[in-house]
Amino acid sequence: MPWPRPESGDLPAAPAFDVPELGSDDPGGFGWSVLHDRTPALIAQVRDTRPYGPAQRRALDSLLEEITSSTMKPLGSGAHDRDAWDRWGAAYFGRPWGDVPFLWWESYFYRRLLEAVGFFEPGPWFWLDPFDHWKTAELHGPGVDADLAALAATSERQALLSASLWGNQADLGFLFGSTGLPDAPGSGDRLVADESALLWDALEAGRPNHVGVVTDNAGRELLADLLLADHLLETGLAATLTLHLKPRPYYVSDATTADLVACLRRLAAAEGRAADVSRRLSQAIGAGRLRLRAHEFSCAPWSFHRMPADLAEEFRTFSLTVLKGDLNYRRLVGDRAWHPATPFAEVTAYFPGPVAALRTLKSDVVTGISAARLSSLGASGRGWRTEGTHGLIQVRL
Numbered sequence: 001m002p003w004p005r006p007e008s009g010d011l012p013a014a015p016a017f018d019v020p021e022l023g024s025d026d027p028g029g030f031g032w033s034v035l036h037d038r039t040p041a042l043i044a045q046v047r048d049t050r051p052y053g054p055a056q057r058r059a060l061d062s063l064l065e066e067i068t069s070s071t072m073k074p075l076g077s078g079a080h081d082r083d084a085w086d087r088w089g090a091a092y093f094g095r096p097w098g099d100v101p102f103l104w105w106e107s108y109f110y111r112r113l114l115e116a117v118g119f120f121e122p123g124p125w126f127w128l129d130p131f132d133h134w135k136t137a138e139l140h141g142p143g144v145d146a147d148l149a150a151l152a153a154t155s156e157r158q159a160l161l162s163a164s165l166w167g168n169q170a171d172l173g174f175l176f177g178s179t180g181l182p183d184a185p186g187s188g189d190r191l192v193a194d195e196s197a198l199l200w201d202a203l204e205a206g207r208p209n210h211v212g213v214v215t216d217n218a219g220r221e222l223l224a225d226l227l228l229a230d231h232l233l234e235t236g237l238a239a240t241l242t243l244h245l246k247p248r249p250y251y252v253s254d255a256t257t258a259d260l261v262a263c264l265r266r267l268a269a270a271e272g273r274a275a276d277v278s279r280r281l282s283q284a285i286g287a288g289r290l291r292l293r294a295h296e297f298s299c300a301p302w303s304f305h306r307m308p309a310d311l312a313e314e315f316r317t318f319s320l321t322v323l324k325g326d327l328n329y330r331r332l333v334g335d336r337a338w339h340p341a342t343p344f345a346e347v348t349a350y351f352p353g354p355v356a357a358l359r360t361l362k363s364d365v366v367t368g369i370s371a372a373r374l375s376s377l378g379a380s381g382r383g384w385r386t387e388g389t390h391g392l393i394q395v396r397l
């Protein structure tokens, strides 16, 4: 099978930064808890929830052992993308996982998990999404019908934007943490930055707009993204809209094309106007107004500073690229120990075109927070940065 080769490892070099990358070697730090708590719990759950045979079970056990008490190994010799990962990981293989930058090891972990469960191997587990049952359960969970009915009935654009933002709380990775699912969203005071007016003004002034949305999670988040996409297309705020999806399962709940299809089906099966949304979006896909992309770089372990030329060229053609979720934010600004007041516009100046971030905060990195907001947040400890209770809408035009 002619597998897509992820850039053969040849990507532009990242610029030099004087701010260090975030790591996982501090026992009090967030990255450490993901490496030592969340990731082992995820491996155990994957092992327990699928009837994998001895080969897959052994591979999962040895991945667990490697992560917790050994050094990072390269992909197996038969892997179709081994060349790329060998180059990307040359500085990291042979070191303990906790010594490798957080952004890098976590991405590589999902690649290794797919290897362990035989995702790429012709046979019974070929291309079977190891996270599918969680995604499906969420799509049919309690409250989804009511949310869909309410959202499909509104033409209130701020409500749709807000649903797309807070939909990002529905990240199945939280299921494997010690903190559990975050609380339901509060009102505006849970927004640490809100530049939504700038976003709407730019779309109003820019018609005809070609909007890109780099999606994050499947399930509730993607449902909300689709309702927003439908609104933008229907109102003419977007002449075309391109959805970037993941080419394969990643970070548990990240949306693939299969998940998009499941969401369209879920909308079609819902009561009321949601079914109309599904029909309109399917037609828009057929007409080429709603475009689907699944770029290999979407599963690469690097920030967007290293995106390949074809992807940069595509983002350059968009009137606005909206990046959803925490991981995309980490990749946008670089997963670094920025001072939170560092201007968002400054750290995203390199991005090839106007860009917006819609994110609930689930990891340490953050930029563009005003001094006044920082001091009010300071009193609440560090939880606002990692627990998904707070959100942001940031825009750089």
Ligand SMILES: O=P(O)(O)OC[C@H]1O[C@](O)(CO)[C@@H](O)[C@@H]1O
Pocket: 034, 038, 106, 168, 171, 173, 216, 217, 251, 324, 325, 326, 327, 328, 330, 360, 362, 363
């Ligand atoms: O789904 P999101 O919003 O990208 O969040 C995923 C987040 O969860 C974590 O993977 C932790 O497991 C973060 O590293 C990551 O940024």
